[in-house]
Amino acid sequence: MGYFIVSHNAALALLAHIPNPRFGDSEPEVVSIAGACALSDQEAQEVIDRYDLGIETLDLLVPSRADRRRSKHVKTHLCTNELPAGSFISLGHWMGDLDAYVCSPELAFLQAAHDGDAAEAIYAGYAMTSDYRLDNLAPGGVTSRDAGMRDGKLTTKELIAAYLDRASKVRGAAKAKALLPYVEEGSRSPRESGLCMFMSLPAHYGGLALGKAELNKKYFIRDGYNDGHNRKLRVLERTPDITLTAKAEVGLDKVRAGLLPEVLTALVDYDSDAIHDGSDKIHKDAERRNELQMLNGVAYFTVTTDQASDYEKLVRLCERVRRKLHRNKRPIFNKSMSKEQRHLALAHAETKRFKLWQTVIETRQHW
Numbered sequence: 001m002g003y004f005i006v007s008h009n010a011a012l013a014l015l016a017h018i019p020n021p022r023f024g025d026s027e028p029e030v031v032s033i034a035g036a037c038a039l040s041d042q043e044a045q046e047v048i049d050r051y052d053l054g055i056e057t058l059d060l061l062v063p064s065r066a067d068r069r070r071s072k073h074v075k076t077h078l079c080t081n082e083l084p085a086g087s088f089i090s091l092g093h094w095m096g097d098l099d100a101y102v103c104s105p106e107l108a109f110l111q112a113a114h115d116g117d118a119a120e121a122i123y124a125g126y127a128m129t130s131d132y133r134l135d136n137l138a139p140g141g142v143t144s145r146d147a148g149m150r151d152g153k154l155t156t157k158e159l160i161a162a163y164l165d166r167a168s169k170v171r172g173a174a175k176a177k178a179l180l181p182y183v184e185e186g187s188r189s190p191r192e193s194g195l196c197m198f199m200s201l202p203a204h205y206g207g208l209a210l211g212k213a214e215l216n217k218k219y220f221i222r223d224g225y226n227d228g229h230n231r232k233l234r235v236l237e238r239t240p241d242i243t244l245t246a247k248a249e250v251g252l253d254k255v256r257a258g259l260l261p262e263v264l265t266a267l268v269d270y271d272s273d274a275i276h277d278g279s280d281k282i283h284k285d286a287e288r289r290n291e292l293q294m295l296n297g298v299a300y301f302t303v304t305t306d307q308a309s310d311y312e313k314l315v316r317l318c319e320r321v322r323r324k325l326h327r328n329k330r331p332i333f334n335k336s337m338s339k340e341q342r343h344l345a346l347a348h349a350e351t352k353r354f355k356l357w358q359t360v361i362e363t364r365q366h367w
Contacts, residue, residue, distance in 0.1 A: 003099040005036045005088055006047070007077055008059035008111045011103040012367035016127055016134045017051050019151035021089045021102065028086025031101060033063045033079050044073040047100075052136055054366050061103070083107065084166040105129075105155040106163035113179055114172025118205050119197070119359045121176065125183030126193035127367045128154050131216070134190075134367070140272050142189045157185055186215040192241050192270050194360035195303060199244060199268070199318060203330040203349055206356030208318050211246030211266070211325055219267075221294050236291055240267040240300070248326035264325045266299045267292055273305040299324040311357050 006014055015021075039047070044058040062068055062076045069076050087107045091100040103111065105128035112124035131153060135143040145151045157180060164177045182201060187193040196215060201207025216239045224233035244266045254260035269288070292300045301321055307313045322329070331349045333342065 002037050002097055003031075003035060003101055004039055004094070005031075005033070005061040006058065006091075006100070006102040007061045007079075008075075008103075008108070008115060009367075010048075010053070010055060010057070010059040011108040012112065012124055012127065013053045013055050014051055014102050015105055015108060015154055016367035017053060019133065020145070020154055021091060022104075023150050023152050029088065029090060030085045031088040031090075033061060033082060036061050036063055036067075036079075036101075037098075038062050038067050038069055038076050039074060041071050041073045047094075048073065054136075077111075081170065083170065084163065086163070087167075104163070106160045107167070109160055109180075110164065110167065110170060110172050110176045113176035117359075118179055119201075119356050121179050122182045122197060122201070122205070123193060123360045123365065124367065125157075125160070125180065126187050126197070127190070127365075128160070129156055129183060129185040130154075130187040130193065132188050132190075140189065144188070153185075157183055184213050184215050188216060188241070189270070189272070190365060191272065191308060191361065194357075195268070195270055195308060196242050197360050198314070198353075198357060199242065199321070201356070203332075204352075206352040206354075207330075208322065208353070209330045210318065210321055210327060211244040211264075214243040214245075216241060217243045219292070219295060221291055223291060223294065238288060238292055240292060241270050242268040244268065244321065244325065246325045246327055249328045250326040260326065261297055264299075265297065266301060266321050266325055267295075268301045268303060268321065270303045270308065271305070308361055311354060311362075314357065314361070315353075 038060050039058065047058055048055060057073055057075045060074065060076050061079045063079065065078060067076065068078060087104055088101040089104055091102055094100040109121070109125050109128055113121040116124075131145050132142045133145050133151065134141060145153055160180060161177070164173050164180070167173050182205070184196055184200075187196065192215065196213050197207060199208055199210045200213035202209050219238050219240070221236040221238060222233060223236050245263055247263055248255050248260060251260055255262050289300060289302065292298070299321070301317065303314070303317060307317055331345070333345060337345065
């Protein structure tokens with residue numbers, strides 16, 4: 001019985017579209033790369049169509065140069081070293097005498113770090129540790145991984161780190177290990193991931209470095225009223241999409257005087273047109289905004305689909321968040337520069353920022 005192994009970009013797309021294939025598994029399977037084979041163009045197209053991946057090319061691992069091929073729907077990647085246990089996950093019997101495997105989310109992240117740029121790899125990390133699954137029939141194209149199916153989060157940063165330790169000699173492992181700290185777990189949508197990256201990544205990766213980010217952090221809010229006769233108080237649980245916390249860098253005299261907290265917090269929600277449309281949902285969104293405004297010392301912002309899709313509008317909104325968090329503008333230059341050098345450096349930083357926005361927000365990724 002032969003088998004093929006879906007890898008790289010195709011593995012990311014496949015894992016992002018299907019329920020967790022190792023949900024409930026206890027022991028990692030040991031699979032040798034030596035028995036892996038490539039597929040024909042027609043077979044690859046059948047895999048792509050069956051899972052509705054939306055990609056043109058199926059990436060496959062092969063054990064020898066003789067097995068390598070490149071065609072309209074097939075791209076092979078040579079892998080000559082045996083990989084740690086758990087690197088490949090069974091998808092069951094495919095057809096004929098073929099079984100199907102997919103690279104684990106941990107290995108797929110390593111491959112993204114080796115082959116792609118930093119932003120794409122970090123975005124892959126967000127996708128593999130997210131709480132969502134792509135579903136072309138669901139509102140907004142996304143469904144929760146805890147929606148009652150035999151499903152669950154694909155992996156965690158802790159599991160990725162443990163795998164990278166075991167695969168330390170594999171090409172790309174060191175880069176993947178360096179990028180992993182920039183991944184935030186628990187995203188509930190691709191757009192949420194992109195916005196979090198855009199706001200929180202350091203300037204050298206194109207981000208605005210507004211602060212330390214957390215996704216879907218729970219807040220408990222005391223709500224209600226007491227008119228002297230009736231006391232109706234309740235505790236609400238609310239989960240904004242993005243929490244940004246940062247030490248104040250501007251207005252430090254106010255911090256020293258006790259007029260401004262040393263650490264400031266901003267909450268950001270993404271209101272997608274696909275999810276937050278209709279009068280009932282608009283009313284609930286307004287209620288949520290009013291409830292979150294009750295948190296002491298916290299600034300609250302909403303990003304709409306229109307703002308996220310327009311680079312200048314998004315930068316303008318992020319500038320408001322920056323001012324509320326009393327952060328310096330990025331990039332910060334630690335050496336003296338001529339006016340021309342500074343202009344070129346700022347233009348380079350702006351180009352990186354725009355590219356990051358294009359990669360993780362504007363472009364529709366398949367994972």
